[in-house]
Amino acid sequence: MKNLLKVNLSSLLILGLFAFMPELYGQEKETKMRALTESSDLIVVGKVLNTKAEWGVDKKYIYTDVTIEVDEYLKGQESESTITVRHPGGEVGEVGELYTHMPSFKKEEEMVLFVKKNNYDGKYRVYDGANGKIEIIKNKASGDKYTTSNKKVADLKKQIKRYQKEK
Numbered sequence: 816m817k818n819l820l821k822v823n824l825s826s827l828l829i830l831g832l833f834a835f836m837p838e839l840y841g842q843e844k845e846t847k848m849r850a851l852t853e854s855s856d857l858i859v860v861g862k863v864l865n866t867k868a869e870w871g872v873d874k875k876y877i878y879t880d881v882t883i884e885v886d887e888y889l890k891g892q893e894s895e896s897t898i899t900v901r902h903p904g905g906e907v908g909e910v911g912e913l914y915t916h917m918p919s920f921k922k923e924e925e926m927v928l929f930v931k932k933n934n935y936d937g938k939y940r941v942y943d944g945a946n947g948k949i950e951i952i953k954n955k956a957s958g959d960k961y962t963t964s965n966k967k968v969a970d971l972k973k974q975i976k977r978y979q980k981e982k
Contacts, residue, residue: 847946848974848975848978849978850943851929851942851943851946851947852890852929852975852978852979853978853982854929854931854942854943855890855929855930855931855942855947856890856891856930856931856932856939856942857888857890857891857893857898857928857929857930857931857939858888858889858890858891858927858928858929858930858975859883859885859886859887859888859889859891859898859927859928859930860885860886860887860889860925860926860927860928860951860968860972861883861884861885861886861887861898861925861926861928862883862884862886862923862924862925862926863881863882863883863884863920863921863922863923863924863926864882864883864884864897864922865881865882865922866879866880866881866882866905866920866922867879867880867882868880868904868905868906868907869905869907870907876903876912877903877904877905877906877907877910877911877912878901878902878903878904878905879901879902879903879904879905879920880899880900880901881899881900881901881902881920882897882898882899883897883898883899883900883926883928884896884897885897885898887972889927889972889975889976890975890979891930898930898939899938899939900928900930900938900939900940900941901933901936901938901939901940902914902917902918902940902941903917904917916944916945917941917944917945918941918944918945918947918948920948924950925950925951925952925953925960926948926949926950926951927948927949927951927962927968927971927972927975928941928947928948928949929941929942929943929946929947929948930942930947949962949963949964949971950962950963951968
């Protein structure tokens with residue numbers, strides 16, 4: 816009976832720890848989203864119009880320029896209908912470079928994008944690599960838009976705007 820009681824108490828303890836993990840995970844995601852919001856120069860909702868890869872000036876690295884059609888500016892006072900974001904990697908002819916920590920882009924893909932101006936060349940880049948791009952998926956049945964983590968885009972926008980007001 817004592818051994819059975821020890822096993823049950825151990826099981827309860829382990830289950831209790833797991834019960835708090837989703838809450839901790841949610842807090843971690845909230846902290847990351849706040850940091851992305853606060854550190855970005857621009858936050859836009861838009862879709863990919865075009866991508867163009869080319870060699871850098873020194874011919875050592877490949878860069879891809881991604882033209883984003885902006886549907887909405889969530890942060891920043893820009894009024895342009897498009898922005899261009901440059902990131903390392905891409906394919907030029909037979910040569911390709913891949914950086915696993917950088918986001919990839921497909922034509923017509925919708926997203927929320929956290930952008931920072933590069934002090935070196937004045938071009939925009941995705942802030943915090945792959946974390947700075949949140950893909951949007953449209954639910955065909957309801958028409959609602961969600962992120963790939965199953966959060967409504969409308970709720971994500973509210974969260975981002977709230978962080979800016981709290982700053």
